Amino acid sequence: MSTHFFTYDELKVFCEAAFHRFGFSEQDSAVITDVLLLADLYGIDSHGTNRIVMYHDQIRAGYIDINAKPRIVSETPVSAVVDGMSGMGQLVSEFAMKKAISLAKSSGIGLVTVRNSNHYGIAGYYSLMACNEGFLGISMTNSLAAVVPTFGRAPMLGTNPFAFSFPAAPQPFHFDASTSVVTVGKAEVASKLGKALPVGWGINSEGHDELNPAELLKGIYAGVAGLHPLGGGTEEHGGHKGYGFSMVVEILCSIMSGGNTSNHVESEEGKSGVCHFFAAIDPKIFGDPSAIQKNLETFLDELRHSPKADGKNRIYTHGEKEAEAYTRRLADGIPVNERTIVEMKDLAGYLKMDFHSYFPDLKK
Structure with a gap:
């Protein structure tokens, strides 16, 4: 399947215009687009432009209220x-993390x-909001049940990602990572590209590994298969640990908020009830922020320069690959698959937008 490279500005203008056509204000459309395109720039293709149609479908289905505050x-x-x-999750989450940051500025911590x-969208967008203020940032969310508990075959938990920025x-x-082997979006991308799944990503309704991404997705949405x-x-291989980490996210998001657990995120009444958790912590409540940051930088440098495994020439610290992808994709473009x-x-076409006016390099 072919891939085309779009510039950041091309995708930004198109996505903002599309969300505005959905009914969001220009300001809100810009926020939603910013979250999606950060995912694309970081190389997290499963959560970027790939998601725009999903959001439109959820709006039409009544899960998302575009006028909600x-x-x-x-x-x-x-x-x-x-x-x-x-x-809209991005707008709710920006509001919530801004509140956490405000609390941290006045009290040292905001939960x-x-x-x-x-x-x-990507959990890391919101942890970085706190990080950009000089704070430790944490972001978590539950989601539609897509993950089976250890020794189970029915999805009970979401991919329940966790992001931590300092x-x-x-x-x-x-x-920034899911507490499942992969996200549902990775299976969606594999399906679009016509690629088989690796052994160990997901289990089908009969309790066996499923290598066909379309079949796995079908089973997830039917509630009979999962990641x-x-x-x-x-x-x-530690699956019980991932299961436990997912439960920690679930407790902080849905149980503490009085909201819906992942297996009840989409109700029979056609309402969505995704739950999140955000934290902003000012390091000065523990000591000199500059000294704390320097201590971290020293350790990160020691990690990078520690002995390498046979045949490996680099040890990454978390955030390096994203930063390098960001620079590369801004310069070379963001890949978007044909599907x-x-x-x-x-x-x-549905929104009565002239598609080729946004992407003039595409052949009509």
Whole structure:
């Protein structure tokens, strides 16, 4: 399957215009687009432009209320609970992390849990919001059940990603990962590219490894198949640890907020109830922020220069690959596969947008 490279500006203008046509304000459209395109720039293709049609489908299905405004339902000097009111996940989450940052500026720490939201994009976008203020940032979310518990074959947990960002030079320590072997988006991308899945990604309704991404996705959405937790489907390779990490995310997001657990995220009434958790922590509550950051930078440098495994010439620290992809893709363009381009073109037609005016280099 062919791939075309678009410039950041081309995709930015198209996505902002599309979200504006969905009914969002120009400001909100810019926020949503910023989250998607950071994923594309970081090389997380499963959560970037690839998702725009999914959001449109969720709006049409009634899961996302484009007019919703999140509200704080309870608050202390260090915490808050936010009701997303079925709003767009990126907008609800920006609101919630800004609240966490505000609390951290006044109290040293801000913890915010969210209920009744929607898919929010990459978790790391929001942890970086806190990091850019000089704070430790944490971001988590549950999602539609797509992951089986250890020794199970029915999806009960979301991919439940966790992101942790901390200021450092030349780039922050930035860890962003699902608590499943892979995300649903990775299976979607494999399906679009016509690629078989590796053994160990997911399990079918009969309890066996599923290598066909389309069949795995079909089973996930039917609630009879799922991805494995991080570590795989056995205790021998630590699958029970990924299962436990996923539960930690679930407790902080859905249980603490009084919201829906992953297996009840999409209700029979056609409502979505994704839940999130955000934290911003000012390092000065532990000591001199400059000294703490320097200590981290020293350790990161020691990690990079520690002995390499046979045949390997580099040890990465978390955030380096994303930073390098960001620079490379800004210069060389963002790859978008042919299937996603067709989806974008069809969406543009539905929205009465002139697709080729946004991407003049594409052949008509």
